[in-house]
Amino acid sequence: MTPAARAQAAIELLDQIITAARTEGAAADTLIARYFKTRRYAGSKDRRAVRDIVYRAIRRSGEVPASGRAALLGLAGEDPALPALFDGSPHGPTQIEAGDEAAAASAAPKWLLPRFDPLLDDAEIAALLDRAPLDVRVNRLRATRDALDITGAEPTPLSPIGLRLPEGTQVEASDAWTAGQIEVQDEGSQLVSIACGAAPGMTVVDLCAGAGGKSLALAAEMDNSGRIIACDTDRGRLSRLPERAVRGGITIAETRLLDPRREAEALADIAGAADVVLIDAPCSGTGTWRRNPEARWRLTPERLERLTLLQARLLDLGAGLVRPGGALVYVTCSLLAEEGRGQADAFTRRRSSFVSELPPISWGRPAGSGRLLTPAHDRTDGFFVARWRAPC
Ligand SMILES: C[S@@+](CC[C@H](N)C(=O)[O-])C[C@H]1O[C@@H](n2cnc3c(N)ncnc32)[C@H](O)[C@@H]1O
Numbered sequence: 001m002t003p004a005a006r007a008q009a010a011i012e013l014l015d016q017i018i019t020a021a022r023t024e025g026a027a028a029d030t031l032i033a034r035y036f037k038t039r040r041y042a043g044s045k046d047r048r049a050v051r052d053i054v055y056r057a058i059r060r061s062g063e064v065p066a067s068g069r070a071a072l073l074g075l076a077g078e079d080p081a082l083p084a085l086f087d088g089s090p091h092g093p094t095q096i097e098a099g100d101e102a103a104a105a106s107a108a109p110k111w112l113l114p115r116f117d118p119l120l121d122d123a124e125i126a127a128l129l130d131r132a133p134l135d136v137r138v139n140r141l142r143a144t145r146d147a148l149d150i151t152g153a154e155p156t157p158l159s160p161i162g163l164r165l166p167e168g169t170q171v172e173a174s175d176a177w178t179a180g181q182i183e184v185q186d187e188g189s190q191l192v193s194i195a196c197g198a199a200p201g202m203t204v205v206d207l208c209a210g211a212g213g214k215s216l217a218l219a220a221e222m223d224n225s226g227r228i229i230a231c232d233t234d235r236g237r238l239s240r241l242p243e244r245a246v247r248g249g250i251t252i253a254e255t256r257l258l259d260p261r262r263e264a265e266a267l268a269d270i271a272g273a274a275d276v277v278l279i280d281a282p283c284s285g286t287g288t289w290r291r292n293p294e295a296r297w298r299l300t301p302e303r304l305e306r307l308t309l310l311q312a313r314l315l316d317l318g319a320g321l322v323r324p325g326g327a328l329v330y331v332t333c334s335l336l337a338e339e340g341r342g343q344a345d346a347f348t349r350r351r352s353s354f355v356s357e358l359p360p361i362s363w364g365r366p367a368g369s370g371r372l373l374t375p376a377h378d379r380t381d382g383f384f385v386a387r388w389r390a391p392c
Pocket residue numbers: 207208209210211212213214215231232233234237258260261263280281282283
């Protein structure tokens with residue numbers, strides 16, 4: 001492909017990504033993969049170059065751009081190599097005309113800025129668009145961090161069970177991954193799993209387990225002894241957990257598919273019985289923009305309101321599963337006050353018999369009754385974590 005044809009491909013992809021963001025359609029990565037599946041003439045260098053342009057254009061636009069062309073023209077204002085590619089050649093973008101719209105640069109949608117946790121200033125918000133490192137969690141059941149020999153791997157600065165790998169490492173092609181010794185997991189996600197305080201022999205409910213990232217980490221903390229009930233309403237995600245558990249040598253995790261709004265019925269047999277309940281709640285994902293910058297284009301005030309209502313409902317549901325004296329842990333990969341400290345304060349007001357306690361960790365910063373990890377301060381994905389002790 002010529003450089004101009006790559007620019008045109010980026011415009012077409014950005015148009016698709018913008019439409020998908022408005023209509024809750026497929027993720028950018030999926031759209032990019034589909035696009036190239038039907039364009040076999042594009043070699044790996046072309047695909048890498050187009051992908052790079054697309055993601056640079058996404059990262060610099062906090063607001064949804066008017067079109068793919070506007071997104072790229074915005075980027076062209078900052079990258080001197082791009083304007084010349086609007087050359088009107090057969091496969092390239094048409095020439096730039098006076099009045100052509102160019103997307104403005106910003107880190108986040110304007111309506112969202114006042115809703116970030118007060119700890120986040122402009123520099124912290126800008127850092128949400130930095131490039132994320134590639135972290136893996138070492139599975140204590142299969143290996144120790146010191147004994148693993150992976151080219152270029154460095155210990156993660158905060159997590160005692162993490163390794164940071166060179167960008168582009170093909171983790172799933174490695175022997176260590178095949179042997180269940182490592183799992184891809186951001187350092188922040190490892191730390192909030194440790195903050196649950198799960199120990200051997202416990203009964204632990206992971207209420208929003210997804211594909212089991214944190215369930216597997218909890219199982220390792222528990223030395224594969226006890227019981228983990230991993231729940232989710234998404235059949236596709238939850239169905240990936242058993243295979244991952246087998247690879248990691250984990251036998252204590254069972255999955256339970258929940259029917260949205262009828263979760264309590266499916267959990268009646270374990271009401272008041274769990275030593276630890278983890279609620280890794282669905283959220284805006286503002287703490288993971290480094291990996292999913294287009295998530296900013298998908299969030300709307302209405303969607304955020306639906307999420308905060310669901311988080312409150314899941315907290316109340318989780319509270320009913322904790323045994324007397326057990327722990328309730330609330331985690332979000334959000335850096336918005338209403339999904340973090342606001343949600344925790346509202347729960348403490350609703351359920352005053354649950355005593356808020358600081359998570360047993362030293363990383364991050366206190367944020368209301370919980371702690372906050374941010375890319376700028378901790379070099380991890382953003383997380384809020386809070387913890388309560390149930391009444392005896
Ligand atoms: C932040 S993700 C969980 C990520 C996962 N714990 C991990 O570490 O990979 C939130 C999950 O909540 C699930 N969810 C949404 N509504 C739910 C509900 N009513 N009950 C339980 N899980 C729900 C979503 O399907 C999603 O998988």
